[in-house]
Amino acid sequence: MALKKKPVTGMKDMMPAEMEIRDYVIHLIKETYKTFGFQSMETPCVEHIENLCSRQGGDNEKLIFKILKRGEKLKLDTAKEEQDLVDGGLRYDLTVPLARYYANHSNELPAPFKAMQIGNVWRADRPQKGRFRQFVQCDIDILGEPGCLAEIELILATTAMLGKLDFQNFTVNINDRNILKGMAAYCGFEEKDYDEVFISLDKMDKIGAEGVAAELTGLGYEKESVDAYLKLFSEIRPDVSGIRNLKEKLGEHLSVSAADSMEMIISSVEAAKECDFQIKFDPTLVRGQSYYTGTIFEITMDDFGGSVAGGGRYDKMIGKFTGQDTPACGFSIGFERIVMLLLENGYKVPEKGEKKAYLLEKNMPREGILKVLEAARADREAGKQVLIVNMKKNKKFQKEQLRAEGYEEITDCFADRMA
Secondary structure, three states: OOOOOOOOOOOOOOOHHHHHHHHHHHHHHHHHHHHOOOEEOOOOOEEEHHHHOOOOOHHHHHHOOEEEOOHHHOOOOOOOOHHHOEEEEEOOOOHHHHHHHHHHHHHHOOOOEEEEEEEEEEOOOOOEOOEOOEEEEEEEEEEOOOOOHHHHHHHHHHHHHHHHOOOOOEEEEEEEHHHHHHHHHHOOOOHHHHHHHHHHHOOHHHHHHHHHHHHHHHOOOOHHHHHHHHHHHHOOOOOHHHHHHHHHHHHHHOOHHHHHHHHHHHHHHHHHOOOOOEEEEOOOOOOOOOOOOOEEEEEEEOOOOEEEEEEEEOOOOOHHHHOOOOOEEEEEEOHHHHHHHHHHOOOOOOOOOOEEEEEEOOOOOHHHHHHHHHHHHHHHHOOOEEEEEEOOOOHHHHHHHHHHOOOOEEEEEOHHHOO
16 A cells, blocks of 8 residues: 555645744744733543534534544444444534533632633544644633623733734624524514524625525515514614614613623723724624524634634533533634734744854864854854754855845854864
8 A cells, every 4th residue: 555645635734934933823822811811721632422412513513533442342343323433532622622621620720710722623624725624723711700801801812912913904793692582582583493593694794684584584484574683783883882772672682781791892892902903793793603602702804804713602511511500701713714814924923033054064073063062052042043054065055045044144164163
């Protein structure tokens, strides 16, 4: 069987230029989030299959890389069902593992717990630009905080990090599941139909209001309800005034606390933000994961045409492990999309100290090499990044390459000059 040089479909090899940016962005994420009080933690990449298939991950549960049982537990000849063969899977996100982690360690953790987790996740999805089957997620979550302070801090921390990467023209779009439900109820939709209605609504940015109307009526919903529903969206302003008007119009169909919380989040973020961006109330924002229970948000960029971060409140998930609900809210950065945008824009990682290269002549004797190593050590102690390489025949071209990599100081090392 011939060996294959290319990576498995949906995976990719990382070249040094990309890795430099990836490492820098991860470092910046960690340092920024630490200034907001988030603490690093980690969960295994393999989760119990029962946890991954708990009907909380939406369509992601159809994309799980499942893992066969090992050793004597794997009995292919007698297996009748999938559960006879599978007991684990690669995590498809970091939220379900975090819920299990908190349920297992809550007595050892501060309350509230501000968690920061960065790691690979896997989905058996169809690969496309900016989307792979293995990719990095960067999550921050606040567990145990029932009030909107959690949402405010998550948004401020995430936007502060994007601002440090010089991103501009981005928007935080925010909504609340309770507002979605209140609008649907006001227009005559039954609770059992909410999920189906919201799936159609989520396509508003792709097919427009007419497309959503056609889809809903095609599903058998009353034209009167559909028309009222879409008219409601057309009348809402994307700011706090829109929330206030909804609170007045929907009456008993919308809890006052949900509307007041949304208004508080938007006004607080506007007042305390550390970089330039817009925050917009978007009543059409749905987000597909079924575990969201309240506030939901996404960050979109004009230059990208899609979301680069998303999250929301999931107050019921931890309770599925413990039997007692725990307030929880999180925000996840689309790390791969951020890196892709930086690469496309020719982003350069800020230099930390000078970069110096030593070129060793061919057959440099031991004494000469030791002197170069001693000089390089002194340079590193002075904060320089040092490269030692053998001199090539085409020294001019070699130096051009090194300068392109940022090595401005290049020293030729010959045996007769190292004495």
